[in-house]
Amino acid sequence: MARTSGSHAAKTAPRIRAAAIRLFARHGYAAVSMRQIAGEVGVQVGALYNHTADKQSLLLELMEGHLTDLLAACDRADSPDGPVAALEAFVRFHIRYHAERPDEVFIAYMELRNLTPENFARVQTLRRRYEDRLESILRAGIAAGAFRLADARIGTLAIIGMLTGINTWFRAKGRLSLADIEAIYCDMIRQSVGA
Amino acid sequence: MARTSGSHAAKTAPRIRAAAIRLFARHGYAAVSMRQIAGEVGVQVGALYNHTADKQSLLLELMEGHLTDLLAACDRADSPDGPVAALEAFVRFHIRYHAERPDEVFIAYMELRNLTPENFARVQTLRRRYEDRLESILRAGIAAGAFRLADARIGTLAIIGMLTGINTWFRAKGRLSLADIEAIYCDMIRQSVGA
Structure with missing residues (x-):
């Protein structure tokens, strides 16, 4: 279970960064919410907080x-x-x-x-x-x-x-x-x- | 009455521009609302729409x-x-x-x-x-x-x-x-x- 979760985490973290880069570049940091980033990645917003504070x-x-x-x-x-x-x-x-x-x-x-x-x-x-x-x-x-x-x-x-x-x-x-x-x-x- | 209003408008327009420049520069366009700009100028938000669409x-x-x-x-x-x-x-x-x-x-x-x-x-x-x-x-x-x-x-x-x-x-x-x-x-x- 820990391995699966670790493997998921390894795949999700770069996807979060890529989504944040796309959204921040297009709309600006201030205009983008954690919820939008989660939506772009296709995860629940709570899941983002496993990766970033x-x-x-x-x-x-x-x-x-x-x-x-x-x-x-x-x-x-x-x-x-x-x-x-x-x-x-x-x-x-x-x-x-x-x-x-x-x-x-x-x-x-x-x-x-x-x-x-x-x-x-x-x-x-x-x-x-x-x-x-x-x-x-x-x-x-x-x-x-x-x-x-x-x-x-x-x-x-x-x-x-x-x-x-x-x-x-x-x-x-x-x-x-x-x-x-x-x-x-x-x-x-x-x-x-x-x- | 029209003269007073014209004179007010002449004074208000540059104050709106100055407030928008300050706020956009500090927080970014996307993060600033017309309400915040009105607050910075010290007028009601409706008054802004006399000056800009x-x-x-x-x-x-x-x-x-x-x-x-x-x-x-x-x-x-x-x-x-x-x-x-x-x-x-x-x-x-x-x-x-x-x-x-x-x-x-x-x-x-x-x-x-x-x-x-x-x-x-x-x-x-x-x-x-x-x-x-x-x-x-x-x-x-x-x-x-x-x-x-x-x-x-x-x-x-x-x-x-x-x-x-x-x-x-x-x-x-x-x-x-x-x-x-x-x-x-x-x-x-x-x-x-x-x-």
């Missing part, structure tokens, strides 16, 4: 999950030697990873205001850890004289803003493919740091 | 108002000759204008999903008109051989994304002033287009 915990879980997965994928991605090659690899990784997860990315930015201060701080710590990957590349490039950039931290925020904006306008059937856009961004970002 | 109309009015004001201010701003000077002027204008209106900017981006398709199209037309100001500068720079940029449209979206991201992290009491950030962004953006 409340809607706030679920939001935190989605955001932390997104950023933890992002950091792990970033660590697995190629990181070639040399600041210019490392910057280009980061740009390509960021664009591809985020383009595949529009709902998670949308929630990760849009719903920050709905986190409690404590949970906001936890999410910011993870986000800062990701930003630090890019900042290290920029610092190395400045130190090596390869980049002409006045401030590595502001440079990081500027480049992340530029990259993350893609999700707000990119359409797979648009004039340019994602590979085209990657190439244009690589050139612009390399030039932006004076390399 | 419904919450959707109010959201459209806020977004169109924000973009119309932005376009008018952009037209009044200096636009010096030469693509490099024009680009720098645009960057400085955008940063200053948006930094002063964090709630309006937040709503203009965050609540797009809550517009009806028809209203979304109206807002997109205005936004595109603003983007076109920058795109014209980039096209002129490319045509003059002053900019090294593969695609003026993607360059526009990249630069706007970079600029608009500032509002998500800038704090007036932070390490750098807005003028410092303006200077760093001017350099990065000029370099990003190869000038």
Whole structure:
């Protein structure tokens, strides 16, 4: 019985997260009830509380999950030697990873205001850890004289803003493919740091 | 009596807009009721309907108002000759204008999903008109051989994304002033287009 229940739980938890991502992305966290999430999963609302303490915990879980997965994928991605090659690899990784997860990315930015201060701080710590990957590349490039950039931290925020904006306008059937856009961004970002 | 009522209306309409901006920015459009907006203004909910047909109309009015004001201010701003000077002027204008209106900017981006398709199209037309100001500068720079940029449209979206991201992290009491950030962004953006 315990095994069956464990196995059910293992199947239900990702379905709850997927349903919450879909609903939060479409309607916004504040407008979605635990009852709607249960309905989308096809379980009673009481069953949700076997998996998560409340809607706030679920939001935190989605955001932390997104950023933890992002950091792990970033660590697995190629990181070639040399600041210019490392910057280009980061740009390509960021664009591809985020383009595949529009709902998670949308929630990760849009719903920050709905986190409690404590949970906001936890999410910011993870986000800062990701930003630090890019900042290290920029610092190395400045130190090596390869980049002409006045401030590595502001440079990081500027480049992340530029990259993350893609999700707000990119359409797979648009004039340019994602590979085209990657190439244009690589050139612009390399030039932006004076390399 | 008509004069008094007209004068009241003239005073009430901007207070309704200001209250809606505050509440939508803090809680999100979907979570805010017309009753809450009336409470914030200090009028009966029925009085709101003398000024706006419904919450959707109010959201459209806020977004169109924000973009119309932005376009008018952009037209009044200096636009010096030469693509490099024009680009720098645009960057400085955008940063200053948006930094002063964090709630309006937040709503203009965050609540797009809550517009009806028809209203979304109206807002997109205005936004595109603003983007076109920058795109014209980039096209002129490319045509003059002053900019090294593969695609003026993607360059526009990249630069706007970079600029608009500032509002998500800038704090007036932070390490750098807005003028410092303006200077760093001017350099990065000029370099990003190869000038």
